[in-house]
Amino acid sequence: MKDFSALEKQAINNAMNGQWLEAIKFNENIIKIDKKNIEAFLRLGFAYLQTNKIKKAKQYYLQALKIQPNNIFVKKNLEKIKILEAKKLTYLNAPPVDPLLFVDIPGKTKTVSLVNCGPKNVLAKLAVGQKVFLINKKRRVEIRTENKEYAGCLPDDLSKRLAIFIKNGGIFSVYIKETSLKHTIVLIKEEKKGAKMIKYIAFPSDLGVNLSQMENSSGEENNEEDSEEISLLDLEKLAESLNNEEKDYLPFDHEEKSEEGEE
Numbered sequence: 001m002k003d004f005s006a007l008e009k010q011a012i013n014n015a016m017n018g019q020w021l022e023a024i025k026f027n028e029n030i031i032k033i034d035k036k037n038i039e040a041f042l043r044l045g046f047a048y049l050q051t052n053k054i055k056k057a058k059q060y061y062l063q064a065l066k067i068q069p070n071n072i073f074v075k076k077n078l079e080k081i082k083i084l085e086a087k088k089l090t091y092l093n094a095p096p097v098d099p100l101l102f103v104d105i106p107g108k109t110k111t112v113s114l115v116n117c118g119p120k121n122v123l124a125k126l127a128v129g130q131k132v133f134l135i136n137k138k139r140r141v142e143i144r145t146e147n148k149e150y151a152g153c154l155p156d157d158l159s160k161r162l163a164i165f166i167k168n169g170g171i172f173s174v175y176i177k178e179t180s181l182k183h184t185i186v187l188i189k190e191e192k193k194g195a196k197m198i199k200y201i202a203f204p205s206d207l208g209v210n211l212s213q214m215e216n217s218s219g220e221e222n223n224e225e226d227s228e229e230i231s232l233l234d235l236e237k238l239a240e241s242l243n244n245e246e247k248d249y250l251p252f253d254h255e256e257k258s259e260e261g262e263e
Helices: 002-016 020-033 038-050 054-067 072-087 156-167 211-218 226-242 245-249
Strands: 109-113 131-136 141-144 150-153 171-179 184-192
Touching (some): 002 038, 038 072, 141 156, 156 211
Antiparallel strands (some): 109 184, 131 171
């Protein structure tokens, strides 16, 4: 039993450090001992997903589903894999997540759910800990990937506030905190405050506080290119609504057999 606990500890440590091949080895040793260890199957599915071995990830998630048929985490990952397979997409191997990354700092950080989320083929590729970017538009602040793929928008009240900070030299870093095909949560951290905004808090409990004073301090600025970007977003959302093929492959069969491992 002591050796079994050591295997589990090593498997978890390897995963936390992004050592996916080592994590796979230890988790495979665990299921040789305990063939119904749901945690090991989940870790194997996730580890293979991180190494872009989609079929192997699917194989272990399906085995996990046989052990726990109602496991929501497994179902969500199988849905994600369906899209990755159908679109022949590559899952982003995000760097190991720093445990301190998501520490909340009052006034300096904000955790928020995105609205008007992007196409499923974009959401399927998002990974926890992935760095994404704020794009300031006239009526909203968008979240886009490094490849400029649209992931969603900030809620109106937060968009309005951050737009003023960004226009006045504010710098923010953004990371994916939670992600699925239906919702995405990001953590926003203020890295630098512009000179005109130095006396204002980026993320107060009331996002409307001091808003009129901030607008007066910064003055109104219009971005000519925004009308073009709004059209781009409209086209992306239209394409998403017209893409009926996703309806065909998003549902998956719980009885689906495990596929052969990748060579």
